[in-house]
Amino acid sequence: MPPEKLGFFRKLIAGLGKRLYWRISKKMNLFMLSSMAYGVTKKYEEIFEGDTGMAIDTFTEQFVNGANSIMYELLPRMKFFFSKSLEDVEFLSDVAMYVILGAKWKKFFGQPIFIPAEKAEDHIPKLIIRFVRCVLCTGLRPGKDIDQAKLRKNSYGELLSRALVSLMQLIQDYVGNEYTLEVKETKCQLRGDSYGEGIVYYLPKKK
Amino acid sequence: MEGTTRIGNTQDLFDAQVNQMVAKRALPEVVAFLFTKRGADQAKEDLRDIANIITHRLLLVWAPKKRKPVEIIKEMMLVFFGNKKIKGKILDRINKKPWKIAIRDYDCPICPNKKGEEVIIKGLHYCVPVSGAMEAVLKYMIDNNLVSFKKVKAETVKSTGSGDPYCEHILTLDYST
Numbered sequence: 001m002p003p004e005k006l007g008f009f010r011k012l013i014a015g016l017g018k019r020l021y022w023r024i025s026k027k028m029n030l031f032m033l034s035s036m037a038y039g040v041t042k043k044y045e046e047i048f049e050g051d052t053g054m055a056i057d058t059f060t061e062q063f064v065n066g067a068n069s070i071m072y073e074l075l076p077r078m079k080f081f082f083s084k085s086l087e088d089v090e091f092l093s094d095v096a097m098y099v100i101l102g103a104k105w106k107k108f109f110g111q112p113i114f115i116p117a118e119k120a121e122d123h124i125p126k127l128i129i130r131f132v133r134c135v136l137c138t139g140l141r142p143g144k145d146i147d148q149a150k151l152r153k154n155s156y157g158e159l160l161s162r163a164l165v166s167l168m169q170l171i172q173d174y175v176g177n178e179y180t181l182e183v184k185e186t187k188c189q190l191r192g193d194s195y196g197e198g199i200v201y202y203l204p205k206k207k
Numbered sequence: 208m209e210g211t212t213r214i215g216n217t218q219d220l221f222d223a224q225v226n227q228m229v230a231k232r233a234l235p236e237v238v239a240f241l242f243t244k245r246g247a248d249q250a251k252e253d254l255r256d257i258a259n260i261i262t263h264r265l266l267l268v269w270a271p272k273k274r275k276p277v278e279i280i281k282e283m284m285l286v287f288f289g290n291k292k293i294k295g296k297i298l299d300r301i302n303k304k305p306w307k308i309a310i311r312d313y314d315c316p317i318c319p320n321k322k323g324e325e326v327i328i329k330g331l332h333y334c335v336p337v338s339g340a341m342e343a344v345l346k347y348m349i350d351n352n353l354v355s356f357k358k359v360k361a362e363t364v365k366s367t368g369s370g371d372p373y374c375e376h377i378l379t380l381d382y383s384t
Contacts, residue, residue, distance in 0.1 A: 022226070025226050025227070026226070026227040026228075026289065026314075026316075027225065027226060027227055027289050028224065028225060028227045028230060028287065028288045028289055028316060029221060029223075029224065029225075029265075029287055029288070029289070030220045030221070030223040030224055030225045031217060031220035031221040031264070031268065032261065032265060032287050032288070033225050033229060033230055034220055035264040035265055036230055036233075036257075036261055038260065038261070039257040039258070039259075039260035039261040039264070040237055042257075042260050043253055043256055043260070047244065047245070047253075058240070059237075062233065062236035062237060062240060063233050063236070066229075066232035066234075066235070066236055067229075069232050070228055070229070070232050073228070073232075099226065100225060100229060101224075101225055101226070102223075102224060102226075104223050104224075107219065107223065108223070133215050133219055134214070134215070135220060135225075137214045137215070138213075138216070138217060139213050139214065139215065139220065139264065139267070140213065140214050141212065141213055141214075142212075144211070189215070190214065
């Protein structure tokens with residue numbers, strides 16, 4: 001049974017655990033990972049005869065499935081740190097980012113900001129995630145490497161927010177909260193914004 | 208900004224690391240898609256093409272310092288994947304120069320590394336992109352006159368993903384002009 005809210009002890013253990021996990025996990029070059037996403041997208045673009053939108057949507061779907069399998073692998077170890085309170089999502093996002101990118105995660109992502117329903121104009125709880133240096137857009141030449149005009153459902157960097165939201169949805173389902181999470185990308189470096197931004201909406205689950 | 212200017216500073220990404228599980232978990236979906244849509248032979252070529260695109264991007268910010276083929280590959284595997292468990296074995300020489308080399312990888316960054324998680328796909332080694340990356344790096348060295356061989360071919364012949372005890376890539380070097 002998950003707790004209503006994370007206490008000091010669980011947060012302390014999570015803080016130590018994320019460092020230990022990062023230290024013992026196998027790591028690779030981040031530009032390598034970024035380039036993998038680019039390489040797969042370009043190959044898919046060729047397979048779909050120049051349809052960049054179809055290429056990105058296909059890979060986004062595959063990446064999200066991969067991210068979900070990470071959560072299934074980590075769930076037995078991570079569930080101790082889940083709670084029903086949305087107030088803990090900022091803390092949990094910090095732990096998740098650290099597990100994936102180590103202490104340098106703040107170089108690439110801003111601290112996620114949670115806005116509770118009572119403080120939101122539309123009364124929908126939300127989490128704002130900023131990509132200070134987008135790990136996917138960095139190094140790209142807009143219009144040349146990826147043509148924004150050819151996009152369909154997803155933008156190029158959206159697979160990161162979609163993967164993150166998919167993980168958060170699994171957590172919400174696990175703790176028994178009745179939310180459906182949706183993400184909207186509001187800013188993108190490839191479109192000319194100075195940073196990327198995704199807003200995660202915690203919508204009441206339709207019965 | 209359109210066209211020539213690159214977004215941000217690629218060196219920032221190059222200097223950072225990411226948990227290997229992200230790539231390991233995303234790749235099976237890609238391999239399955241290519242295999243289903245294109246067949247084993249074409250999927251193999253596609254994966255090597257993807258590796259070629261990736262490597263050319265990495266060569267924008269990095270170039271090997273070593274000059275001997277095995278040393279170049281060891282350096283590449285360390286920089287790209289943090290992989291230190293690479294061994295090179297010269298299988299044959301011409302005029303005292305190695306022309307056939309086996310590169311054995313005991314810590315493949317791509318193949319599943321747990322017993323029982325092997326993905327046996329007939330006619331396709333899971334880590335074929337690794338030999339594609341090796342070939343691209345060695346071709347870069349040839350194009351920049353940094354090595355004495357003039358042609359290179361790299362091929363994956365064994366993989367832990369297919370149930371072998373280690374992954375093996377064969378380099379074939381040609382010194383003739």
